[in-house]
Amino acid sequence: xxxxxxxxxxxxxxxxxxxxxxxxxxxxxxxxxxxxxxxxxxxxxxxxxxxxxxxxxxxxxxxxxxxxxxxxxxxxxxxxxxxxxxxxxxxxxxxxxxxxxxxxxxxxxxxxxx
Amino acid sequence: xxxxxxxxxxxxxxxxxxxxxxxxxxxxxxxxxxxxxxxxxxxxxxxxxxxxxxxxxxxxxxxxxxxxxxxxxxxxxxxxxxxxxxxxxxxxxxxxxxxxxxxxxxxxxxxxx
Numbered sequence: 001x002x003x004x005x006x007x008x009x010x011x012x013x014x015x016x017x018x019x020x021x022x023x024x025x026x027x028x029x030x031x032x033x034x035x036x037x038x039x040x041x042x043x044x045x046x047x048x049x050x051x052x053x054x055x056x057x058x059x060x061x062x063x064x065x066x067x068x069x070x071x072x073x074x075x076x077x078x079x080x081x082x083x084x085x086x087x088x089x090x091x092x093x094x095x096x097x098x099x100x101x102x103x104x105x106x107x108x109x110x111x112x113x114x
Numbered sequence: 115x116x117x118x119x120x121x122x123x124x125x126x127x128x129x130x131x132x133x134x135x136x137x138x139x140x141x142x143x144x145x146x147x148x149x150x151x152x153x154x155x156x157x158x159x160x161x162x163x164x165x166x167x168x169x170x171x172x173x174x175x176x177x178x179x180x181x182x183x184x185x186x187x188x189x190x191x192x193x194x195x196x197x198x199x200x201x202x203x204x205x206x207x208x209x210x211x212x213x214x215x216x217x218x219x220x221x222x223x224x225x226x227x
Contacts, residue, residue: 036218043219043221044157044207102147104149104157106155
C-alpha cells in the first residue's frame with residue numbers, strides 16, 4: 001500500500017527567504033513522486049517529478065526536490081521565495097504499476113510575507 | 115498544443131437536478147482521471163478511464179455518480195439528483211499512459227442550491 005504525508009498544512013515565509021515544504025511517503029515498491037502547485041481558483045500544475053533517475057530533481061519556477069530513500073522523503077525547496085509562489089502545493093505518489101492509484105497529500109498552503 | 119479543457123467552468127444546479135461535466139484531454143492522451151476537491155481539502159480520486167473503458171472507479175460514490183469516456187468526444191462525469199454535499203470543484207486530468215504525470219484542467223466548480 002502507498003501513502004503520502006505532507007507534514008505542514010500551512011507554511012509562512014518572508015519574501016526572499018528559503019522555502020521548505022515537507023513530504024514523506026510510504027511505498028512497498030520504488031515510487032514515482034510528483035509535486036503539483038495550485039493557485040487560487042486554478043487547476044493543478046506540475047512542478048516536478050521523480051521517476052527513478054537523478055535523485056535531485058529540478059522543476060519550474062526555481063523549485064527543486066530531493067528523493068531520499070533512506071528517509072522516505074521528497075521535500076520541496078526553493079532558495080528564495082517570491083510573492084507569486086503563494087499557493088497550495090500537493091505531494092503525489094504512485095508507482096510503476098497499472099493497478100496503483102495516484103495518491104495525493106492533503107496539501108500545504110504556502111504564504112509569502114512581504 | 116491545447117491543454118486539458120473542462121466545461122463548464124462554473125455550474126449551478128438546484129437540488130435534484132442533474133449535473134454534467136465535460137473534459138477534453140490533451141491531444142494524444144488516452145487516459146482521463148476525475149478528482150473532487152471540497153473546500154479546504156485535498157484532491158480525492160474518483161475515477162480513472164481509458165477510451166471506452168473504466169479502469170478504476172473505486173473513488174466514485176456508489177449512487178448517483180457515473181463517468182464515461184467514449185471513443186469520440188469528451189469524457190463526461192454525470193451526477194444525478196444533486197445534493198448540497200456535491201458542491202465542490204471537480205478536476206479532470208489526462209496523461210498519455212499509466213506511468214506518466216497527469217496534466218490538469220482548470221476545473222468545474224459545481225454549486226448546488
